[in-house]
Amino acid sequence: MTPIRVDCQSFEEYFRETYKTNEIVSDRLAQELNNLEEIDENYNPYPDTRIKIEIMSGNDQKGKICVGNLVVRFNGKSYKNNENFKHLLDQVTK
Numbered sequence: 001m002t003p004i005r006v007d008c009q010s011f012e013e014y015f016r017e018t019y020k021t022n023e024i025v026s027d028r029l030a031q032e033l034n035n036l037e038e039i040d041e042n043y044n045p046y047p048d049t050r051i052k053i054e055i056m057s058g059n060d061q062k063g064k065i066c067v068g069n070l071v072v073r074f075n076g077k078s079y080k081n082n083e084n085f086k087h088l089l090d091q092v093t094k
Contacts, residue, residue: 008066008073011052024053024092032088033065036072036079045078047071051089 006014039045047068055063066073067089072081 005048006050007046008049008052008064011049011066022093026088026092028088029053029092032085033072033074033079036082036085039071039078039080043071043078043080045071045073047073047078047081051093 004014012019047066047070049066049068051065051067053065053067054061055065063075067081067085070081072079072085
């Protein structure tokens with residue numbers, strides 16, 4: 001982790017030297033997103049972004065998922081990250 005909080009909009013700028021792009025085709029991603037629990041007031045609703053996923057349909061962007069260690073943000077809502085989702089991301093980003 002870095003000492004600076006990275007918001008989703010700044011992800012590419014902050015990690016421009018080191019980020020990589022992968023194409024992921026996975027039905028499990030949608031399933032695991034549905035299993036995430038919405039956060040409560042004890043969590044900051046904005047992740048310290050370490051993974052950014054753009055959901056595409058053809059050439060059109062349909063959504064964006066911003067993933068931090070504790071929080072996942074998708075479609076304007078914030079969810080608690082969990083071990084299953086982290087494990088899935090490890091699998092599909094290698």
